[in-house]
Amino acid sequence: MASQSSIAIPVDSPFSLANIPFGIFSTQSQPHPRPGIAIGEHILDLKVLALEGIFTDCEVTFPSDVLTHMTLNAFAALGRPTTSGVRAYIQSLLSQSSSPLHSDPSLLERCAIKQIEATMHLPFDIGDFTDFTSSKTVSVECVDDIFTFRKDSLMYVFHPPRAASGRVSTILPSGIPIVRPFGHLPASTTLARTTGFSLAPTNELDFELELAFFISVPTEHFERVPVEKTEEHIFGVVLLNDWSARDIQIPETLPFGAFNAKNFASTISPWVVTLDALEPFKIEHDIRRVPSYLVDEGDATYDISVSLKVIPGESLEREMEMTRSCLRNSYWTFRQMLAFHTLSGCRMRTGDLIGTGTLSGEDATSLCSLIEQRKHFPNRTFLQDGDEVVFTAWCGPPQGGVGFGECRGVVLPARSFMVKARHPN
Amino acid sequence: MASQSSIAIPVDSPFSLANIPFGIFSTQSQPHPRPGIAIGEHILDLKVLALEGIFTDCEVTFPSDVLTHMTLNAFAALGRPTTSGVRAYIQSLLSQSSSPLHSDPSLLERCAIKQIEATMHLPFDIGDFTDFTSSKTVSVECVDDIFTFRKDSLMYVFHPPRAASGRVSTILPSGIPIVRPFGHLPASTTLARTTGFSLAPTNELDFELELAFFISVPTEHFERVPVEKTEEHIFGVVLLNDWSARDIQIPETLPFGAFNAKNFASTISPWVVTLDALEPFKIEHDIRRVPSYLVDEGDATYDISVSLKVIPGESLEREMEMTRSCLRNSYWTFRQMLAFHTLSGCRMRTGDLIGTGTLSGEDATSLCSLIEQRKHFPNRTFLQDGDEVVFTAWCGPPQGGVGFGECRGVVLPARSFMVKARHPN
Numbered sequence: 001m002a003s004q005s006s007i008a009i010p011v012d013s014p015f016s017l018a019n020i021p022f023g024i025f026s027t028q029s030q031p032h033p034r035p036g037i038a039i040g041e042h043i044l045d046l047k048v049l050a051l052e053g054i055f056t057d058c059e060v061t062f063p064s065d066v067l068t069h070m071t072l073n074a075f076a077a078l079g080r081p082t083t084s085g086v087r088a089y090i091q092s093l094l095s096q097s098s099s100p101l102h103s104d105p106s107l108l109e110r111c112a113i114k115q116i117e118a119t120m121h122l123p124f125d126i127g128d129f130t131d132f133t134s135s136k137t138v139s140v141e142c143v144d145d146i147f148t149f150r151k152d153s154l155m156y157v158f159h160p161p162r163a164a165s166g167r168v169s170t171i172l173p174s175g176i177p178i179v180r181p182f183g184h185l186p187a188s189t190t191l192a193r194t195t196g197f198s199l200a201p202t203n204e205l206d207f208e209l210e211l212a213f214f215i216s217v218p219t220e221h222f223e224r225v226p227v228e229k230t231e232e233h234i235f236g237v238v239l240l241n242d243w244s245a246r247d248i249q250i251p252e253t254l255p256f257g258a259f260n261a262k263n264f265a266s267t268i269s270p271w272v273v274t275l276d277a278l279e280p281f282k283i284e285h286d287i288r289r290v291p292s293y294l295v296d297e298g299d300a301t302y303d304i305s306v307s308l309k310v311i312p313g314e315s316l317e318r319e320m321e322m323t324r325s326c327l328r329n330s331y332w333t334f335r336q337m338l339a340f341h342t343l344s345g346c347r348m349r350t351g352d353l354i355g356t357g358t359l360s361g362e363d364a365t366s367l368c369s370l371i372e373q374r375k376h377f378p379n380r381t382f383l384q385d386g387d388e389v390v391f392t393a394w395c396g397p398p399q400g401g402v403g404f405g406e407c408r409g410v411v412l413p414a415r416s417f418m419v420k421a422r423h424p425n
Numbered sequence: 426m427a428s429q430s431s432i433a434i435p436v437d438s439p440f441s442l443a444n445i446p447f448g449i450f451s452t453q454s455q456p457h458p459r460p461g462i463a464i465g466e467h468i469l470d471l472k473v474l475a476l477e478g479i480f481t482d483c484e485v486t487f488p489s490d491v492l493t494h495m496t497l498n499a500f501a502a503l504g505r506p507t508t509s510g511v512r513a514y515i516q517s518l519l520s521q522s523s524s525p526l527h528s529d530p531s532l533l534e535r536c537a538i539k540q541i542e543a544t545m546h547l548p549f550d551i552g553d554f555t556d557f558t559s560s561k562t563v564s565v566e567c568v569d570d571i572f573t574f575r576k577d578s579l580m581y582v583f584h585p586p587r588a589a590s591g592r593v594s595t596i597l598p599s600g601i602p603i604v605r606p607f608g609h610l611p612a613s614t615t616l617a618r619t620t621g622f623s624l625a626p627t628n629e630l631d632f633e634l635e636l637a638f639f640i641s642v643p644t645e646h647f648e649r650v651p652v653e654k655t656e657e658h659i660f661g662v663v664l665l666n667d668w669s670a671r672d673i674q675i676p677e678t679l680p681f682g683a684f685n686a687k688n689f690a691s692t693i694s695p696w697v698v699t700l701d702a703l704e705p706f707k708i709e710h711d712i713r714r715v716p717s718y719l720v721d722e723g724d725a726t727y728d729i730s731v732s733l734k735v736i737p738g739e740s741l742e743r744e745m746e747m748t749r750s751c752l753r754n755s756y757w758t759f760r761q762m763l764a765f766h767t768l769s770g771c772r773m774r775t776g777d778l779i780g781t782g783t784l785s786g787e788d789a790t791s792l793c794s795l796i797e798q799r800k801h802f803p804n805r806t807f808l809q810d811g812d813e814v815v816f817t818a819w820c821g822p823p824q825g826g827v828g829f830g831e832c833r834g835v836v837l838p839a840r841s842f843m844v845k846a847r848h849p850n
Binding site for chain 2: 127128129133159160161162163164165166167168169170172176179181182183184185197198199221222224245248251252256257259260261263264265291292293340341343344345346347348349352415417
């Protein structure tokens with residue numbers, strides 16, 4: 001692959017020629033969502049390229065109309081040999097001097113859009129959303145707060161692996177503001193104590209820094225996917241903020257799991273970094289005591305670093321340290337998650353999203369949620385109205401050129417709630 | 426409404442003129458799924474009626490092409506005033522002597538299909554699936570088995586209301602066989618005890634008899650729906666079997682909730698009984714101590730009876746008693762469920778499915794899952810391969826003519842699992 005691109009790429013861009021992440025975007029002049037890839041500070045409009053027949057020269061044969069759809073589902077469902085070939089062809093279009101992007105300036109003008117002029121949408125029509133629990137630290141740190149009843153061991157928390165279905169309708173692309181949710185909360189006032197509950201906006205709004213992967217090729221009903229076949233079903237990876245209201249979560253979790261505490265919003269980064277882009281960053285996963293069907297030896301995971309910061313809204317005096325962690329802190333690999341998920345025969349559909357769970361590490365600067373951070377920094381507050389949470393992720397060294405961009409969300413105040421006067425709580 | 430129909434209706438049919446449930450069906454000669462209503466032992470093909478312009482005489486104006494779609498989503502999204510009007514018009518088509526169904530025998534021949542010649546499909550493209558916990562009995566009976574850590578009170582189990590997101594990709598229409606799932610189970614053999622877990626098919630496959638309702642008109646992100654507005658967003662009701670593997674569920678539930686224990690399959694009855702059909706069966710809901718935003722006075726729920734039977738596969742000697750219960754046993758009304766669900770601002774989309782949870786009553790013949798029944802009938806076994814589970818539901822007296830049809834599923838043996846020899850468990 002040549003290092004020159006027909007579109008200028010800043011050296012510190014997360015979207016180098018080595019990346020080529022896929023997403024769905026629209027522009028003011030063309031508001032219909034369509035597929036693109038991110039390159040430097042631009043988007044390459046794949047619909048324009050498809051409609052102009054540019055993909056007829058691609059080495060892999062595929063129905064290029066899938067690149068005119070409003071989601072990536074049909075494209076990803078073609079499977080990795082095809083999507084890898086298309087990605088490689090896009091790299092060659094951008095880098096080779098014989099490419100029409102080099103020889104036809106008007107084509108380049110039609111298909112290169114500045115990212116700041118685009119609106120990003122959800123990359124997939126998401127059928128199901130699953131969120132795992134993968135961080136040893138989360139499990140240990142939070143056991144006191146949320147899971148008060150049993151603290152046996154890590155073996156207990158990870159065997160069987162733990163995951164939950166999540167809400168799909170409220171998965172949002174980066175940048176959409178989050179309205180502070182109301183909750184049916186445990187009694188905290190004298191009046192409420194007489195009834196046992198109160199109605200109030202959450203006072204403990206939190207984030208969870210995660211990665212998540214999208215399913216490409218679907219599976220059949222009651223089909224299991226062995227670990228070594230899982231990558232055939234994974235398209236790529238995004239950042240995920242699994243917004244959580246801890247005061248709503250605690251009573252819900254005993255004994256049924258979080259519901260309203262998490263169903264109001266989850267935010268993902270809009271650019272899907274493919275397994276092909278991640279391939280050079282494969283690393284060995286710590287060998288752990290797992291049942292044979294989950295054994296995942298060799299380079300089974302990826303060297304992906306993640307970071308988060310909270311940009312305070314009004315109370316600017318609050319501390320604002322950067323948190324850094326990495327995918328290594330996940331107890332399970334993506335492959336193990338998918339193998340476990342299908343152990344029951346649970347069907348996967350193209351566009352299903354599977355989150356890692358909070359990626360906290362062991363030291364205090366790598367804790368990926370406020371509920372954990374507050375154990376080490378008691379003065380740190382939960383999210384205030386106006387706070388913006390920003391996640392980033394990248395592979396290898398900071399200037400490796402394979403990054404995830406940002407996953408952002410700002411907190412808006414709760415919407416007022418008219419309580420019927422005759423039944424005060 | 427006249428009592429005569431252009432299509433013969435057996436007196437004990439659940440699908441009388443007073444019902445008119447909507448569903449999606451196909452036939453061998455026309456395999457494209459399309460909307461229909463059930464009437465007696467027939468289906469009225471709404472796509473044929475729409476394409477022939479029959480709905481131009483309907484009192485409500487609506488885009489009748491929605492009745493040519495492969496799902497009911499676009500139709501239901503029109504909202505209750507419209508869908509009620511269409512249902513009333515279909516009743517008049519069937520009952521009035523001036524109707525083209527009476528005057529044009531060839532039209533009747535083209536649009537009346539025998540149910541036994543049709544294949545039923547999922548009625549909606551389901552975006553999200555939520556399952557509540559509503560039965561006092563389940564909560565109390567099963568506390569010992571599954572939720573060992575705390576038994577405070579019913580107040581504890583229902584405040585806040587408890588619900589969980591469920592798997593959408595494995596919701597199946599009645600009649601699709603269920604493959605017994607494998608599980609990552611707690612140690613039960615000497616060898617497994619050394620590693621703490623074993624890999625085996627579930628030995629405790631169970632059913633849960635529930636009702637569930639479909640969302641019609643969607644809500645906005647972060648919009649709350651007050652109890653008194655909820656019916657504007659509910660299209661109708663089906664039976665739901667939330668298949669559960671109890672030995673997989675118990676370790677998963679502590680502390681994160683069921684996952685593989687329930688994600689392999691859920692079965693629904695294919696005919697959606699509308700709120701209009703249920704309206705004559707409205708009854709008062711027991712007044713319970715609830716926060717003001719959940720107060721639901723007046724005729725807030727429905728007199729719906731449910732029953733289940735297990736038809737044994739091979740071991741015919743097993744007992745086979747009928748279980749009967751009713752929606753009255755639900756702690757929450759449909760309206761309260763939807764109001765609570767949107768308290769956080771969780772967005773609803775057309776086709777979202779919300780289950781009541783197991784509808785067990787207080788006596789031993791009204792327990793709607795085997796895990797509960799086994800407390801009273803210790804010799805009753807969990808489901809065996811070949812067993813078929815059949816649910817039915819009806820309104821008012823048995824011959825009221827407003828029934829739900831059946832929700833059926835037969836259990837198939839687990840599929841063999843090749844475990845890598847070098848890592849025996």
